[in-house]
Amino acid sequence: AQSVSQHNHHVILSEAASLELGCNYSYGGTVNLFWYVQYPGQHLQLLLKYFSGDPLVKGIKGFEAEFIKSKFSFNLRKPSVQWSDTAEYFCALRESNTGKLIFGQGTTLQVKP
Amino acid sequence: NAGVTQTPKFQVLKTGQSMTLQCAQDMNHNSMYWYRQDPGMGLRLIYYSASEGTTDKGEVPNGYNVSRLNKREFSLRLESAAPSQTSVYFCASSDWGASEAFFGQGTRLTVV
Numbered sequence: 038a039q040s041v042s043q044h045n046h047h048v049i050l051s052e053a054a055s056l057e058l059g060c061n062y063s064y065g066g067t068v069n070l071f072w073y074v075q076y077p078g079q080h081l082q083l084l085l086k087y088f089s090g091d092p093l094v095k096g097i098k099g100f101e102a103e104f105i106k107s108k109f110s111f112n113l114r115k116p117s118v119q120w121s122d123t124a125e126y127f128c129a130l131r132e133s134n135t136g137k138l139i140f141g142q143g144t145t146l147q148v149k150p
Numbered sequence: 151n152a153g154v155t156q157t158p159k160f161q162v163l164k165t166g167q168s169m170t171l172q173c174a175q176d177m178n179h180n181s182m183y184w185y186r187q188d189p190g191m192g193l194r195l196i197y198y199s200a201s202e203g204t205t206d207k208g209e210v211p212n213g214y215n216v217s218r219l220n221k222r223e224f225s226l227r228l229e230s231a232a233p234s235q236t237s238v239y240f241c242a243s244s245d246w247g248a249s250e251a252f253f254g255q256g257t258r259l260t261v262v
Contacts, residue, residue, distance in 0.1 A: 088248030
């Protein structure tokens, strides 16, 4: 069955540290991949998405992600995190044949000032 | 532009009671979703509607029913609430493909 797996459940970083959050998926068809962010007490908002073309995708707030088809991965990166990046991050996959949007378990990022 | 509107925002139910969570979107999206969010488990898809008149089970459909009343509205019903259904419920809508999904503010449901 299709699935999305995020291996880092809880990450703690100091401000200015670099960030990489892992995301792997299991799906045999064409994928659309997304990263969403959920700030405390809020709903999910889109950070970035991949659907085709350049595998390096840039999003809002300095985030980027790289789609590596051979590794079934879509890792999220940011060169220098800020305290305001403290949030929960979700990787998601949209199945091309059904349109269902499936999420990973989420990664809680805590940035210490 | 309201986006995705969910009601109610908070609800406490007794075991065995029923209730319907309402969701409406004003973006003319074809697809709508219901998720539940539990600590450490991310968002799990309960039901999905690809278009008006169609619904499909997600990962955790047991104990829930849905109605896609029209293109705008997608309701989630708990027929006999159980403590295991204590969760935060999110409704979302989108178009297909690379279209971003937009989320409601969530409903915090407690079943006692």
